[in-house]
């Protein structure tokens with residue numbers, strides 16, 4: 001569920017929350033971040049919000065984020081060893097974080113369609129939010145690792161090939177001390 005700013009304004013009013021320019025702006029900022037698949041921390045959002053509201057307090061940003069999570073319009077992503085991040089895309093999708101560069105990616109998964117309704121039905125819960133978190137190593141960091149591990153061409157002989165080249169039962173000239 002992604003609400004246009006007008007609907008968000010109405011939702012706040014309907015639930016008895018004050019509609020403030022700051023709240024609307026934070027919601028809008030989070031949506032902007034979500035559109036480019038960015039998952040900001042509260043601190044990052046605070047810095048973004050300050051560009052429009054130089055006097056805004058960190059508490060306003062934190063409280064509004066909490067409210068958005070409570071209303072089911074945003075989710076908190078809590079990966080181990082990283083600060084809490086926020087996702088303004090409340091549509092059921094998976095998040096996968098790289099343990100190396102900490103980048104978080106969105107992954108659309110058909111299998112998650114309607115899963116909230118199914119969980120609500122099975123558990124009799126009122127579901128307020130969901131998290132589908134995975135972690136691993138992103139393609140860019142995989143490549144960086146590979147380049148680090150791969151020795152320069154011709155620098156080290158492949159031990160397997162050396163073994164193949166030697167006649168069966170014969171010890172290679174260098175001798176093998178590792179047996």
Ligand SMILES: [Zn+2]
Nearest residue numbers: 098101138141
């Ligand atoms: Zn990475």
